[in-house]
Amino acid sequence: MTARAALKGRIEAQIARFEAGQRVDARVRDELIEDLAAWQATRIPEYGRLQRHGTWPPALPTDVFRFRRIAAHPEAEDLRVFRSSGTTSSERSVHVYRDLSLYDFAARAAARHMLFPDVDKMRLVMLAPHEDEARDSSLEYMLARFAEWFGTECTWVWRHGALDIELLAKQLRDAEASGQPVAVLGTSFAFVHAEDGLRDRRFELPPGSRIMQTGGYKGRSREVDRGVLLEAIHARYGVAAPRIINEFGATELSSQLYDTTLREHIYGSAGPRRLWVPPWVRATPVDPDTLHPVEGESVGILRIDDTANLDSVCCIQTADLARRLDDGIVVLGRASGATPRGCSLAADQALGAQ
Amino acid sequence: MTDDGPAVRARAASVFEAGQVLSTSTLAERALWLSDAASTLARQADGERDALSEATGLSIPMVEWATRTTLETITDNAMLALAQNARQGVDRALDPIGLLSVVLAGNVFTASVRGIVVPLLFGVPVLVKASSRETLFPAMLRNALRSTDSRLGAAMDVVAFPGGDAEAEAALVELAEAVSVYGSDETIEAIAARLASTPLIAHGHGVSVAYCGSHAVRGAHLGDTISELSLDICAYDQRGCLSPQLVFVEEAPDLSAMDFAERLAKEGLEPLSRTLPRGPLPVSVGAAQAQWRGIAEVEGTLFRGDTYSVSVREPQPIRWSPGFRNITVAGVRGLDEALQAMQPIGSNLKCVGTDSASMPELQARLTESPTLSAYACKTGTMQTPALDAPADAHPIWHALFRN
Numbered sequence: 001m002t003a004r005a006a007l008k009g010r011i012e013a014q015i016a017r018f019e020a021g022q023r024v025d026a027r028v029r030d031e032l033i034e035d036l037a038a039w040q041a042t043r044i045p046e047y048g049r050l051q052r053h054g055t056w057p058p059a060l061p062t063d064v065f066r067f068r069r070i071a072a073h074p075e076a077e078d079l080r081v082f083r084s085s086g087t088t089s090s091e092r093s094v095h096v097y098r099d100l101s102l103y104d105f106a107a108r109a110a111a112r113h114m115l116f117p118d119v120d121k122m123r124l125v126m127l128a129p130h131e132d133e134a135r136d137s138s139l140e141y142m143l144a145r146f147a148e149w150f151g152t153e154c155t156w157v158w159r160h161g162a163l164d165i166e167l168l169a170k171q172l173r174d175a176e177a178s179g180q181p182v183a184v185l186g187t188s189f190a191f192v193h194a195e196d197g198l199r200d201r202r203f204e205l206p207p208g209s210r211i212m213q214t215g216g217y218k219g220r221s222r223e224v225d226r227g228v229l230l231e232a233i234h235a236r237y238g239v240a241a242p243r244i245i246n247e248f249g250a251t252e253l254s255s256q257l258y259d260t261t262l263r264e265h266i267y268g269s270a271g272p273r274r275l276w277v278p279p280w281v282r283a284t285p286v287d288p289d290t291l292h293p294v295e296g297e298s299v300g301i302l303r304i305d306d307t308a309n310l311d312s313v314c315c316i317q318t319a320d321l322a323r324r325l326d327d328g329i330v331v332l333g334r335a336s337g338a339t340p341r342g343c344s345l346a347a348d349q350a351l352g353a354q
Numbered sequence: 355m356t357d358d359g360p361a362v363r364a365r366a367a368s369v370f371e372a373g374q375v376l377s378t379s380t381l382a383e384r385a386l387w388l389s390d391a392a393s394t395l396a397r398q399a400d401g402e403r404d405a406l407s408e409a410t411g412l413s414i415p416m417v418e419w420a421t422r423t424t425l426e427t428i429t430d431n432a433m434l435a436l437a438q439n440a441r442q443g444v445d446r447a448l449d450p451i452g453l454l455s456v457v458l459a460g461n462v463f464t465a466s467v468r469g470i471v472v473p474l475l476f477g478v479p480v481l482v483k484a485s486s487r488e489t490l491f492p493a494m495l496r497n498a499l500r501s502t503d504s505r506l507g508a509a510m511d512v513v514a515f516p517g518g519d520a521e522a523e524a525a526l527v528e529l530a531e532a533v534s535v536y537g538s539d540e541t542i543e544a545i546a547a548r549l550a551s552t553p554l555i556a557h558g559h560g561v562s563v564a565y566c567g568s569h570a571v572r573g574a575h576l577g578d579t580i581s582e583l584s585l586d587i588c589a590y591d592q593r594g595c596l597s598p599q600l601v602f603v604e605e606a607p608d609l610s611a612m613d614f615a616e617r618l619a620k621e622g623l624e625p626l627s628r629t630l631p632r633g634p635l636p637v638s639v640g641a642a643q644a645q646w647r648g649i650a651e652v653e654g655t656l657f658r659g660d661t662y663s664v665s666v667r668e669p670q671p672i673r674w675s676p677g678f679r680n681i682t683v684a685g686v687r688g689l690d691e692a693l694q695a696m697q698p699i700g701s702n703l704k705c706v707g708t709d710s711a712s713m714p715e716l717q718a719r720l721t722e723s724p725t726l727s728a729y730a731c732k733t734g735t736m737q738t739p740a741l742d743a744p745a746d747a748h749p750i751w752h753a754l755f756r757n
Contacts, residue, residue: 046652061648068652288640289660301641317648319641334641 003039004072004310007032011102011307014280019109024279033057033282033305036314043072047313053291059303059317062252065093070312073098082138084251085215093251095138098311106255106308107142108149110278114258115183115212115245116150118266122208124154125171127163127186127194138251139214143185150183158190165197172203172237181208184237187215192224195232204238210262211239214247240265248275248331252316254308255281260328274328280307283329285322299323302331355489357513359521365511366481366529370453372508373479377450379505381475385433387503388471392428395498396421402494409490410463412591413631420590423738424464433475436742440476440751449756450478451531457545458492459537459557460485462594466492468741469534470510472750474499479509483526485537489514517541523548532753553753557746560595560704561674564733565602565692565716570709571609577621579709582734584622586707588662589737591632592677595704596736599675600682602692611685612655615664619657623664623679632661632679642676649673669695693719696726703728704746707736 001009010032014024037057041048046068050058064070071078077098084093097103116122124147131137131144147154157168175182182205186194191213211233224232226246234241245259257275264271277283284293285300294300302322305315321332357365376384399406399421406417441448454473458466466482470492473480484492492512500507515522527533527548534555535542542556564586570579586598603614635643643663650656650665657664662679669684669691686692689712696703706728708716717730727747731739742750 049654050648050651059648060652061645063645063649064652067649288637288644289635291644299637301637301644317644319645321637321641 007036007039008102008310010035011280011310012105014307015105015109018279019112026279026282029280029282029307032280032307033314036307036310040072040313044070044313046070056305057315059286059291059305059315060313061317062093062250062319065095065252066091069094069096071096071098072311080141081136082141082251083136085137095251095312100141102308102310103254104145106278106280107145110256110258111146111150113278114260114263114276115210115247117263119150119181119208121150121152123175123180123182124151125168125175125182125184126154126156127158127168127184127190128156129158129161130156133160139187139249142249142256146185158186163190163193163197165194168194169198169201172205175205175209176203179206181206181210183210183212185212185214188213188224188229189215191229191233192222195224195229195236198236202236202238209237209239209243211237211244212247212258213244214249242270246275250304250316250318252309252312252318253304253306254310255306257281257283257329272325274325274330276328281305283322285324285329286317291317294323297323297325299332302329355484355493355514357515357522359519359525362513362515362522362525363528365513366453366455366525369479369481369509369511370529372505373452373477376474376479376505376509377477379477381437381477382430382434384475384477384506385430385437387499387506388433388475389428389430391495391498391502391506392425392467392471394501395495396425398494398498399425399491402490405490406463407633409488410460411633411636412463413633415630416589416591416633419630420462420464424467427738427741428467428471432741433471436472436750437475439742440749443749443751448476450476451754451756452479453481453530454478454754455481455483455526455530455533457483457526457533457535457537457541458485458488459541460487462590462596463488463491465536465594466495468739468745468750469536470495472741473754474506474510476751476754478754480511481526481530482510482512484512484514486514486516517544527552531756534753555746555748555753557595560702560746561599561699562596562705562707562728562736563600563602563696563699563703564598564707564736565689565712566604566614566733567689567709567712568604568606569711570733571603571606571614575709576609576617579733580618580622582732583618583707584626585630585734586736587623587681588626588630588632588679592675592679592681594737596739597677598681598707598736599677600672600684602669602684602686602695604688604692605685611666611683614685615655615666615683616657618681618683619659619662619664623662623681624659627659627661627679635661635678639676639678643678643680646673646676646680670698672698689715689719693723693726696728700725701727701747705736706730707733709733 017024052058078096080097082095126143131140134140155171157164233244242261242265245262248257255278260276261273282305284303286303287294288301302318302320322329403414403417407414456469470480482492496512499510532553535545536557539558542558546554603611647663655666665682667682667684669686
């Protein structure tokens with residue numbers, strides 16, 4: 001058995017234990033992260049150059065995915081290439097895969113647990129393009145798999161680069177009329193377009209319905225505060241606020257984090273809105289100078305060690321601000337645009353000059 | 355401290371009236387008063403260094419350095435010389451405006467000094483809108499002026515209100531004959547939208563760089579160059595628009611950009627991290643720092659300490675540092691290549707620090723450049739501009755006189 005195959009087996013075993021309802025030991029996960037990082041450092045020169053700070057393996061900054069191909073396999077073996085949104089190549093992260101089975105395994109397990117814990121399949125409405133229209137988007141890939149795994153039927157209402165408002169309205173009216181719950185999934189900017197396009201049309205989606213929004217705006221719609229958008233979606237679709245959840249994903253990651261409120265609402269518990277971290281993932285706010293974990297609920301920059309990133313780099317340093325809350329994480333948003341540096345160029349503008 | 359629209363309006367009227375009284379004094383009197391006020395402020399700042407450190411996010415030694423180097427430029431002789439230059443530069447009888455409103459940014463707390471002292475020198479009263487992040491130093495300056503002379507003190511006041519307070523913004527500018535704005539492009543646009551024909555002096559987004567020619571990196575000069583450059587980088591924790599974000603180094607057979615970067619880190623930034631420590635790193639900047647340093651480390655070009663780092667890059671394309679003592683070094687063959695790399699920065703380039711030997715040619719090339727409006731200054735002085743140094747391609751007295 002190759003080293004890769006052995007590592008892959010250990011990753012799959014973690015996820016399988018979770019799917020089987022068994023506890024995944026954090027120490028086992030941490031050992032796996034160490035071994036994965038060590039293997040990746042020998043195969044990915046860029047990662048191998050990073051120095052360890054503290055006890056954990058070094059974390060690769062997400063920006064590196066914009067400039068370098070980060071992979072433990074040769075380019076000829078690329079099966080799929082995902083790119084983040086952006087208008088120029090230097091703004092787009094690139095994450096290559098030689099094998100999507102781990103991605104699928106992790107995505108299905110997490111979504112089953114947090115988004116569809118109470119139903120096998122249900123009707124889906126996607127405020128996003130079909131993957132055929134966006135072959136390089138990991139989100140569209142994931143939503144297409146959701147349609148296969150969790151959808152009784154699925155309608156894609158973002159077509160040819162725009163939201164089909166009338167099709168969306170029809171799907172929502174049909175759901176109301178049928179009394180069958182529906183899951184509406186899409187990007188935050190698509191929900192903003194829907195807010196603008198639906199005008200005074202409001203809906204009362206059947207009990208059991210749920211909404212998942214994800215991602216930022218990146219200039220693709222007006223920007224709306226997260227709380228304001230949550231309230232607007234609640235008022236527009238007639239879905240209780242706890243059943244409207246945020247998914248946190250990134251092109252550089254193979255696993256996703258979900259708001260806890262839907263699952264807690266379904267099972268009758270209640271807690272603060274926070275992101276659930278899959279047990280095969282370690283999400284940690286770290287101090288920006290030392291890169292060591294911050295104490296308690298202090299704000300740090302979010303490091304994510306995603307064991308499902310087998311063929312790239314497991315340990316990822318994001319630019320998102322985050323803090324721990326109870327057993328989860330609260331992501332406070334991307335930091336660079338808010339840099340209070342007076343007359344110096346803001347970091348995003350500066351980096352944009354490359 | 356927060357002022358509403360009526361309060362701002364009342365203070366503007368009061369300052370405007372005080373300006374008419376101030377104008378009856380002589381320029382020599384005002385120069386003397388301002389010099390005395392600067393001395394008073396220096397003593398006050400020394401007593402308030404803990405509070406200033408907390409308000410500005412700079413370490414106490416950095417606060418002390420900043421106040422000392424700024425206020426020691428405010429001498430009566432320097433102001434009289436500046437006035438003389440202004441008379442020659444304006445080429446007509448000086449007719450001071452009735453009120454200047456100044457909007458301050460919070461990144462370099464002493465930046466307010468020149469912007470307030472120079473108008474007062476010419477008898478122009480000043481209404482200051484302090485940064486929401488830093489109101490202490492402008493208030494201390496006001497108090498120092500008041501304790502020096504009642505006419506001078508009455509001609510300057512400080513207001514504070516949140517950005518976006520339309521009534522307060524309108525009140526700030528309605529009596530002003532010119533408005534000087536330090537801050538983001540968004541802040542400048544917001545104020546500009548409130549002005550009809552009133553001149554706006556914009557001190558917007560900007561960056562600075564340094565150029566070290568062959569003379570500066572040769573033999574015994576190298577040590578001085580590294581010391582001077584390190585001070586420019588560390589001053590105000592590299593938060594200001596006069597802070598170098600990028601250093602062009604003319605490479606020599608015995609000194610590569612990598613060599614220079616390593617020496618800059620070890621012999622320049624490391625010692626200063628102890629004598630002029632960096633302040634706490636805001637987590638928002640830290641996020642950018644982690645990305646910036648990580649890329650440099652991946653490229654194998656990072657020299658880092660606990661509170662500084664140096665990255666080596668090609669001159670183009672520029673990868674801007676997040677500030678806070680993270681600097682890029684780029685090797686060049688000479689001034690031509692450095693200037694070529696500066697071109698994309700355009701009017702955002704404020705200052706180019708350089709060595710004495712390179713200064714004449716650099717200044718000449720900047721002057722004749724159709725795209726760059728930066729000025730050149732000696733390394734080691736980038737963050738301590740002379741009282742009469744230009745600001746954003748204009749003389750410091752720009753817009754203080756009626757046509």
